[in-house]
Amino acid sequence: MNFEKLPIELYQQQLSDKKEKLQVLLEDFGTPDIELFESPVSHYRMRAEFRIWHEGNDIFHIMFDKKTKSRIKLDQYPVASKLINQIMPVMISYLKDNLILRFRLFQIDYLSTQSGKLLVSLLYHKPLTDEWAAAIEIMKRSLNRDGFDIEIVGRAHKQKMKFNHDYIDEVFVLDDKPLIYRQVENSFTQPNAVINQKMLQWARSVTLNSQGSLLELYCGNGNFSLALADNFRSVLATEIAKSSVQAAQYNIAVNQIKNVNIIRLSAEEFTQAINGERVFKRLSGIDLSDYKDCNTILVDPPRSGLDQKSLQMIQGYSKIIYISCNPNTLVDNLAYLTQSHYIKNIALFDQFPYTEHIETGVVLEVK
Numbered sequence: 001m002n003f004e005k006l007p008i009e010l011y012q013q014q015l016s017d018k019k020e021k022l023q024v025l026l027e028d029f030g031t032p033d034i035e036l037f038e039s040p041v042s043h044y045r046m047r048a049e050f051r052i053w054h055e056g057n058d059i060f061h062i063m064f065d066k067k068t069k070s071r072i073k074l075d076q077y078p079v080a081s082k083l084i085n086q087i088m089p090v091m092i093s094y095l096k097d098n099l100i101l102r103f104r105l106f107q108i109d110y111l112s113t114q115s116g117k118l119l120v121s122l123l124y125h126k127p128l129t130d131e132w133a134a135a136i137e138i139m140k141r142s143l144n145r146d147g148f149d150i151e152i153v154g155r156a157h158k159q160k161m162k163f164n165h166d167y168i169d170e171v172f173v174l175d176d177k178p179l180i181y182r183q184v185e186n187s188f189t190q191p192n193a194v195i196n197q198k199m200l201q202w203a204r205s206v207t208l209n210s211q212g213s214l215l216e217l218y219c220g221n222g223n224f225s226l227a228l229a230d231n232f233r234s235v236l237a238t239e240i241a242k243s244s245v246q247a248a249q250y251n252i253a254v255n256q257i258k259n260v261n262i263i264r265l266s267a268e269e270f271t272q273a274i275n276g277e278r279v280f281k282r283l284s285g286i287d288l289s290d291y292k293d294c295n296t297i298l299v300d301p302p303r304s305g306l307d308q309k310s311l312q313m314i315q316g317y318s319k320i321i322y323i324s325c326n327p328n329t330l331v332d333n334l335a336y337l338t339q340s341h342y343i344k345n346i347a348l349f350d351q352f353p354y355t356e357h358i359e360t361g362v363v364l365e366v367k
């Protein structure tokens with residue numbers, strides 16, 4: 001792909017090819033029509049990571065061509081948000097004139113929000129000294145004067161320094177209601193904000209008028225948990241990553257949501273807990289019977305999909321909402337789940353235009 005000029009004219013064709021591919025993959029399951037959710041054709045990724053290339057006193061953002069492995073210098077990256085594109089040249093021109101900041105810098109990671117915030121991580125092959133930190137403070141003030149609402153994190157071997165926070169807060173508006181989501185450096189967040197908002201809106205629509213509680217596995221920073229809270233009496237959601245769970249706790253508090261509990265447990269541990277095989281202190285105060293007997297479960301696993309025990313466990317719920325980032329593991333998991341459930345809705349969310357990636361939402365109901 002040409003990183004600096006996107007093949008926008010091919011977007012619609014690529015999207016319909018993805019839809020056809022998904023249709024073929026799922027045809028054995030008697031699938032309903034696939035609802036298609038388009039991405040903006042440029043500036044859709046809220047984060048981007050670049051290697052830094054040094055040439056004399058010059059530095060450049062670079063990426064590697066997947067096929068040829070050759071280096072590509074980038075001044076702009078239209079896949080990433082406009083805000084990332086605005087700061088890219090500013091960062092380079094500032095860093096290249098500052099030896100302390102430039103020396104042994106090998107990577108820059110950008111995270112941005114629709115609410116206009118930036119978090120920039122600078123990765124080094126050298127220890128981060130007080131002198132370096134003082135130079136960062138000066139750079140941060142300069143970037144603030146240029147109008148950037150920015151947090152900076154420095155990383156080196158066994159070192160992490162933050163100026164001032166290692167997170168930024170995003171705002172998504174769902175049915176006219178703003179929800180604040182804390183996004184932590186190096187933690188999972190959905191990369192395409194427009195598509196994420198469409199996914200959350202879709203999940204709200206397929207759970208409208210639900211009865212009882214919602215159980216959720218792989219909840220990240222509470223992305224779906226918060227968005228779906230007012231469709232359910234209560235929500236219990238679990239997640240393995242500590243930083244995401246901390247962000248989720250903040251999100252519950254700041255949005256004043258009273259009926260959501262987010263607990264740090266792996267999906268495998270939670271399956272043991274709900275099956276009564278193991279007791280976890282972290283679940284004390286929560287009546288698991290509310291969630292053993294509820295109707296609805298939502299899962300959003302990583303690319304590997306669900307393990308066999310979790311699959312057996314979720315099969316006990318009459319309505320399953322499965323968000324998948326890998327159609328191949330989705331197909332494997334559906335082969336099992338469609339023994340007891342039928343597919344009611346399918347949606348394709350185009351998280352990553354111009355790539356093979358397919359993100360799918362499936363609603364299954366018990367036969």
Ligand SMILES: C[S@@+](CC[C@H](N)C(=O)[O-])C[C@H]1O[C@@H](n2cnc3c(N)ncnc32)[C@H](O)[C@@H]1O
Nearest residue numbers: 188218219220223239240241266267300301302
């Ligand atoms: C595809 S992300 C989805 C996160 C969230 N639902 C969202 O929309 O942002 C998958 C999440 O699963 C978590 N995860 C990975 N393996 C896990 C496991 N074995 N048990 C629980 N969570 C896990 C990751 O930390 C990540 O937050």
